[in-house]
Amino acid sequence: ASAGGGGMAGVCRLLLLGLLAALGRAAAPPGGMLYPRDTPSRERKEIGGLWSFRADFSPGRDAGFAQRWYRQPLRQTGPVIDMPVPSSFNDITQDPSLENYIGWVWYEKEVLLPLRWLQDDLNTRVVLRFGSAHYYSIVWVNGVQVVEHEGGHLPFEADISSIVQGSPGTPCRITVALNNTLTPHTLPPGSIQYMNDKTRYPKNYFVQNIRFDFFNYAGIHRPVVLYTTPSVYIDDITVTTTASESVAMVQYQVSVVGSTLYSLSLSLRDQEGKVVATGDGPAGELKVLNPNLWWPYLMHENPGYRYSLEVKMQARVNEALLEDVYTLPVGIRTVHVTSTQFLINGRPFYFHGVNKHEDADIRGKGLDWPLVVKDFNLLRWLGANSFRTSHYPYAEEIMDLCDAYGIVVIDECPGVGIKMPESFGNRSLQHHLVVMEELIRRDKNRPSVVMWSVANEPASELPPASYYFKTVIAHTKALDPSRPVTFVTDANYALDRGAPYVDVICVNSYFSWYHDPGHLEVIPLQLTTQFENWYKTYQKPIIQSEYGADSVPGLHSDPPLMFSEEYQKAMLREYHSIFDKKRKEYVIGELIWNFADFMTNQGTTRVLGNKKGIFTRQRQPKSAAFVLRERYWKIANESSCLPPIIKSHSLFL
Secondary structure, three states: OEEEEOOHHHHHHHHHOOOOHHHHOOOOOOOOOOOOOOEOOEOEEEOOEEEEEEEOOOOOOOHHHHOOHHHOOHHHOOOOEEEEEOOOOOOOOOOHHHHOOOOEEEEEEEEOOOHHHHOOOOOEEEEEEEOOEEOEEEEEEOOEEEEEEEOOOOOEEEEOHHHHOOOOOOOEEEEEEEEOOOOOOOOOOEEEEEOOOOOOOOOOEEEEEEOOOOOOOOEEOOOEEEEEEEOOEEEEEEEEEEEOOOEEEEEEEEEEEOOOOEEEEEEEEOOOOOEEEEEEOOEEEEEEEOOOOOOOOOOOOOOOOOEEEEEEEEEEEOOEEEEEEEEEEEOOOOEEEOOOOEEEOOEEOOEEEEEOOOOEOOOEOOOOHHHHHHHHHHHHHHOOOEEEOOOOOOOHHHHHHHHHHOOEEEEEOOOEOOOOHHHHOHHHHHHHHHHHHHHHHHHOOOOOEEEEEEEEOOOOOOOOHHHHHHHHHHHHHHHOOOOOEEEEEOOOOOOOOOHHHOOOEEEEOOEOOOEOOOOHHHHHHHHHHHHHHHHHHHOOOEEEEEOOOOEOOOOOOOOOOOEOHHHHHHHHHHHHHHHHHHOOOOEEEEEEOOOEOEOOOOEOOEOOOEOOOOEOOOOOEOHHHHHHHHHHHHHHHHHOOOOHHHHHHHHOO
């Protein structure tokens, strides 16, 4: 729990200033969410770096609204500090009150826009886009509110053309108010608890309670971008694919905004730039002969193959010919689930991978390119072919590398910690549906994404969970019929009310850790029973979506004792012995918890965070990393048809 100060009335005002008002929204904002790219018709300008920052420490956390801080430069409202963007704000300073701050914080950046963006007879559209901000955002440009967005981890944007094009040469002042308060109806949920015992707590003392085991970092976590399009522009592209060995079909839909009078032409190019198919119109099908399929890492000597789909739009506006061009990477692959297998391009796929977190020293959840590239190099060194985006959607830049490297992704929404009965009501459900719309809108065209996960470890044994998950999963399938849907459970197989609606059973268990701690000998029986009970009940393939043990780097014990590196290794080997038996039947994957140590709230069982990583938080291997590496490469070599020279590269990645 994170501590802060403020009165009950003040926090109510804090929440009512837009936080709760938007939760009843019935649908995601209309339109597409194409990733901003430079093209012949589009320009982008990243506005990261140092922003001005101020946390609102007023008793009600509402001084910024009462005094209208957005109406003037933030430095004129009071003391500001420099804050890097992207990053979490929590670990940047030496101020403990900011480390655990709950409430509104304010960011500001002034930027000069290119003159060509502003003097084009209004045929240029200027858009401000945030990759993500935690959790509730209100954005102003030059004092004019342009967008509100509820929820972290997903992008949002606003057309700011009418505001900035009237005053060329004047700095564009972007102001952002962020609120990281979690309520029973946010995703993830949380609650504010007041400590009213005046003999133990200061006046108006409250904590933010959460039901998930990672630190509740907040801030502008992903790139902020200004980009342009013509006033008539390509708003969205949707691609699905079917394939056989000799021919593939790429189905497409393109939406255009700004005019109903336009023409569209499409060209699909291979990686050498050769045009392999062409089309026209807003919807159609491209036929590709002898296609290069998108294959997962270690399943093919050329994994992650992507074509480039160039979409070109032309429209005439006021005697001017406008042209917009957007290029979308396209991977051709199929996904199919049977009662015992997960098939990619018709071949059985076994998930041997990890769960991760967006988490690192100092930067928190902020996107950091050196860290991202290091993590992918470690994944490939490990022989991992997949990961789950536990427990929220990861940055688009990370997902791009999954597409390019052939790393298979179970794409999870922020539905973690759904434990309270009030989090299963219509208000929460409505918001959950919106989040799935935003997630699918963002990631629907990614070949690496093979399955959606709508939650992690919810209280799915509660009676309202049946309707709740039936509705969320049906909505997800309606939005994207091409992918299977799951959620990750730790409930008893006989009591889980959401499991009937999933396509793949994903189960978390920590035998000999949270259950029967220290007793490694119980793992084979308990894990075998777990798998057999789930499969007998549902006849669906099963992924062990979490398992693991904490280990403190450098702590050794023989015989193995809990928290030693030896115990972590021994637990993994006990699990692996059963995986090897059951993967011959219906177990289709194993995802270790966790790839790397990560920060959590303080607690008596957490010594500077969760230590279940096979790598430290600084990405150094523990003993378990070598156990997993040996196993994953062995599985890959058994199941792949790679040439020996490719297999031997495992020693050097």
